[in-house]
Amino acid sequence: LNNVLVDLDNVLFNDQYPLLIEAVPLDKRFAVWSHLNIDIQRITFIQVKTETRLWLVDSLSDEQCFELLAEIDLEELLEIAEALPDRFLTYAIKQLDESQKALYQQAQQYDDNELGHNLDYDYVRISEKLKVSSAKRLVYKGLNNYTEEFYTVNKQGILTGVVNIHTLLNADDSALLSDLIESDFLKLTANTDIDDASEALILSEKMSLPVCDESGLFMGRFTFASAYYIKEADAAKKLNQSGGLNKDEDLFSxxxxxxxxxxxWLGIxxxxxxxxxxxxxxxEVTxxxxxxxxxxxxxxxxxxxxxxxQTLTLIVRGLALGQITEANLKALLIKELKVGLTNGIIWSVIIGGFTYLWFNDLGISLVLGVAILGNLIAAAASGVLIPSILNRMNIDPALSGAVLLTTVTDVVGFLVFLGLGSWFLL
Amino acid sequence: LNNVLVDLDNVLFNDQYPLLIEAVPLDKRFAVWSHLNIDIQRITFIQVKTETRLWLVDSLSDEQCFELLAEIDLEELLEIAEALPDRFLTYAIKQLDESQKALYQQAQQYDDNELGHNLDYDYVRISEKLKVSSAKRLVYKGLNNYTEEFYTVNKQGILTGVVNIHTLLNADDSALLSDLIESDFLKLTANTDIDDASEALILSEKMSLPVCDESGLFMGRFTFASAYYIKEADAAKKLNQSGGLNKDEDLFSxxxxxxxxxxxWLGIxxxxxxxxxxxxxxxEVTxxxxxxxxxxxxxxxxxxxxxxxQTLTLIVRGLALGQITEANLKALLIKELKVGLTNGIIWSVIIGGFTYLWFNDLGISLVLGVAILGNLIAAAASGVLIPSILNRMNIDPALSGAVLLTTVTDVVGFLVFLGLGSWFLL
Incomplete structure (x- = not known):
């Protein structure tokens, strides 16, 4: 145990304790957990994987869990709410103040992967009636991270524009705020998919964008940091999927x-x-x-x-980037078929040749070569068509595409190889 | 062709033209390219994949390429320099002004994956002798993106501290800048690996961090935006690798x-x-x-x-996160062997049972069950050991681990299955 703690001695930031806890075998994990002070325990409890958090809930007394949740804030609660047992969720909601409770309810109306569930509620909105001098005082008081602009709202809470901080600082104290407001600005809608929102934010080259509900009511903002963490979580999920792992699996589950x-996955x-x-x-007879x-x-x-x-990976990425449409699908299919044919010819010659040298049997070398050629062409066609069809059926091709594809290549490969073998070699 | 352009009509940002170009079949790509105005061509030329850029260089006249490079800036050149033919590289370097040329030479002393090659040179450093009023004027003039602090340097160019913008704005004009400088601050060193630097930046919760060379000389800064793009490129690379694709392959190569x-990959x-x-x-006889x-x-x-x-994916990720060390490797191996044994028992019973129902042959069902059990245990052991050994040999386990692993599982699986079959069924 001490070895682990020493080896991980370069763990400096609070954010790395979740990694530490999850790197410790289950039977020693509780001892490490008990070593942490309550503040680090609180942060760690929020940031570990769902499975580890549920293990903690099981291992600790209810009182200890309540203590961990006593200072939870809105963003943290939104992150862990889904997999928290009811009695703890009820307790945690009670710890929020009235305005946060309202925001919690609002966020829960949106799906996990919708923007409305992933907002930042730092104070960045001002009334469009505010005096320039008061707005400046807010800047001098210190801005929240990622703040280049204030978002102005009217009495009804509708977002009416943005005021750039530098425009504000350069303005005369006697100026009217309404003269500084840009009413032509980018905003996002709360029911947008978080991936699309991340992309829009990054393309906008802003550090954050305001988010409204469908009626234009200002709800909060979406920051660069959220976009980064969403991208990171998404990349981890995709890698796990490509290895046939559940997204929540932990080193020491x-x-x-x-x-x-x-x-x-084994069953499929x-x-x-x-x-x-x-x-x-x-x-069998053959x-x-x-x-x-x-x-x-x-x-x-x-x-x-x-x-x-290989073809599948290329197509799945092209679909995810929106590069593949009805218009270029046929051209893409033709190109991949040509690649399959080229690779097929090259590799069937190599493989056939090698097999002939190994077994000195011309018949089987020819049959193997033709089967390789046929299977590489079938592989190219399925690599393009399977993800395109899944995508049109709204099924994620990254997840199920690989299984379907190997089914096709196995079946076609064996059929052609053993079929030709039966025909020519018997 | 028009169909493609219509389908991609929601392409609004300059940054999406590279995606557009790469979504068009090769024979029509030149026509689309010619439709773009020179400014968009310049941006696109920088942002497309290396392979597409080389295709453009081949397709265009040298004069047209020179025109594309005429307004290139330092960061852009650093991004594309590696794969640019010499005559164009020489031309592009000539377009830089003297200070940029010096920075270019400086950056080239570092490796692609070192921080020194990935810096942002926006103006954020000030002399520690500057007056507070002059420093404030710089803020009013408008800050560059991601700027929360000025970095102060002494006469020799050594980084001596940081001045927070809000501290500066709140200070009296008569105050001394030296009183505002925080000399206890985070900085990065230019020879740091970019992944480590990204992690440090994100954990610091800053939008950018100053970067010095080994002697403390201020070199530039590393921003949140760079960290995001590095993460994105890395995720794309890993996905391609997991599908056996070259990182640069383009839809219409x-x-x-x-x-x-x-x-x-096919050869391996x-x-x-x-x-x-x-x-x-x-x-054969069996x-x-x-x-x-x-x-x-x-x-x-x-x-x-x-x-x-599945085991391999878990271990490769744990290694990448630094969660796996000598200290917990053994515990991890034991846990995975237990998982392999558990899964092995479950699936060998299911598979053996099903095979018995299908072929009504007890002997072969037993042999198959035992082979599955043995192979799942071998798979668990290799899933832990192969990436750990590769990692210790400084070979990226994400790339070569999967091939080695399936070699082991194929060989062990066939040996056990056919070996047991020869022994019991003949």
Whole structure:
């Protein structure tokens, strides 16, 4: 235990304690947790993964959990509310003041991945009736992070414009605020998807943008920091997905929890594998007589799988960036088919040649070469078509595309290879 | 062509033209490019992927390229310098003014992934001898983005401290700047890795941090925006790698270029596949007699591959976050072996049972079950050990880990399955 603490001695910032806790095996985790002071415990409790937080809730007494939640603020509560047991959620909401409670209710009307659920409520709005001298005093008092502008609202709370801080500072104290307000400005709507909002914010080159509800009521702002953390969480999620992991899996999840988390993917994969077995089963007679076909099966399947997943990765990214539309899909398909054909010819010659040198059997080398060629072309077609179709059905192609693709390349690969083998070699 | 342009009609920001260009098939790309005005062409030329830029350089006359580079600034040049043909690089450097040329030489002394190569040179440093009133005037003139502080330097250019803008604005004009300078402040060193620097910046909750060389000389600053773009590029790179793609591959790379880009990965994979074939080849006699073994081979290989890649993903992320050290590696290995054992028992019962129902052959069902169990345990061990060993050898485990892992799971899976089959079923 002390070793771990020493090795992680370069942990300087409060933000790194969640990483520390999650790097410690379960049976020693409680001892490390008890070493932390209450302030760090509070921060850590909010920032750990959902699964770790639930483990903490289970391991601690209710009183200890209440203490952890005693100073929670609105943004923190919004982050963890979803997976918090009811009695703790009720307690945490009670700790908020009236205005924060109202904001909490407002945020809960939006989905996790909508902007309205991910706002920053730092004070940046001013009444459009404010005096310039009073507005300047707000600047001198010190601005919140990421503040280049004040957002002005009218009596009804509708966002009417923005006032640049530098314009404000340069203005005469006797000037009217209304003369400084820019009424042509970028704003975001609360029901926007957070990914789209992040992109709009970054393209705007601002540090934050104001957010309104559908009727124009000012709700809060969306900052660069949120965009950064959303991007980071999204990247971690995608990497986990590409490895077939649940997004919440933790280094030291319990054995049972890990087994459960990973079961879904193993189960889906098993169906694919049995499908491939079914195809091979069709050719039992052939395999018995030409056993070399069985020996070379992995080559056909894996070359198709890798080649298809290369095309798939390209297309999934193009779809995510909005680069792929009806208009260029056909051109893209043709290009990928040409790549598949080119790669198919090159690799079938290499593989066929090598197989001939290895087994000195012209028939099987030819059959293998043709099967590789066919499978690489099928892989190219499915690599383009599967994600495009999934995308049109509103299914995330990053998640299910790879399974469907390897199913196709396995089935096509074995069918062509063993089919040709039965036809020519028997 | 018009269809593409209409479909992409919501392209509003200059920053999206690179996406547009790369979404157009090669044969029509030049026509779209010619439609853009010179300012957008200049921005686009900088922001497209390296491969697209090289295609542009090839397609345009030298004079047209010179025109594209005529207004290039230092940060832009640093971004594209590496892959620019020499005659254009020389021309572009000539366009910089003397101070920018000096900064360019300075930046080139650092590696691509070192902070010194990724600095922002906006004017934010002031002499520590400046009058408070003059410093205030700089604020009123308008600050650059991401500026919360001025960085003060002495005569030799050594960074001596920071002055918070709000402290400055609140100070009396007659005050001394030296009284406002905080000499206890965070700074970064130019030879820091950009990922570490990004993390430090984000944990500091500042919008930018000053950067010095090893002797303390002020060099520039590192901003939140750079950290965001580095994170984004890194995420895109990792996703491409996980799909076996070259980082620079473009939707409409030429067929030949694509085939070449993807060849490396296909070649490496082929070696793995032939290795698996070699193992299967050891059991030709067995396969001939018990052809069901050949039918069920894909189940053993793919369950091991998926399960191992789940462990691998977890470990690679833990290594990247610095959560895995000598101290907890053993505990982690034991936990993953337990998960492998648990999953192995569950899935071998399910798979063995299903196989018995399908083929009504107790022997082969038992052999398959035991092989699945063994392969899942081997997968867990390799999923922990392979990335840890690669990491200690300073090889990026995200890139080569997956290939090595499936080699192990294929070889172990086939050895155990066919070995047990030879022993019990013949």
């Amino acid at each position: 319990t054995v049972w929890q890990s087994a459960k988390n990973r079961g879904v 994969n098993l169906i694919t594998a049995f499908l491939a077995s079914g195809v091979i089963g069709l050719f 395999l018995q007589q030409v056993v070399l076909l069985a020996v070379l099966m992995p080559v056909v399947a894996s070359m198709g799988g890798i080649s298809g997943s | 030429t067929v030949w270029q694509s085939a070449k880009n993807r060849g490396v 994979n082929l070696i793995t596949a032939f290795l698996a074939s070699g193992v299967i080849g050891l059991f 396969l001939q007699q018990v052809v069901l073994l050949a039918v069920l081979m894909p189940v053993v290989a793919s369950m091991g591959g998926i399960s191992g890649s």
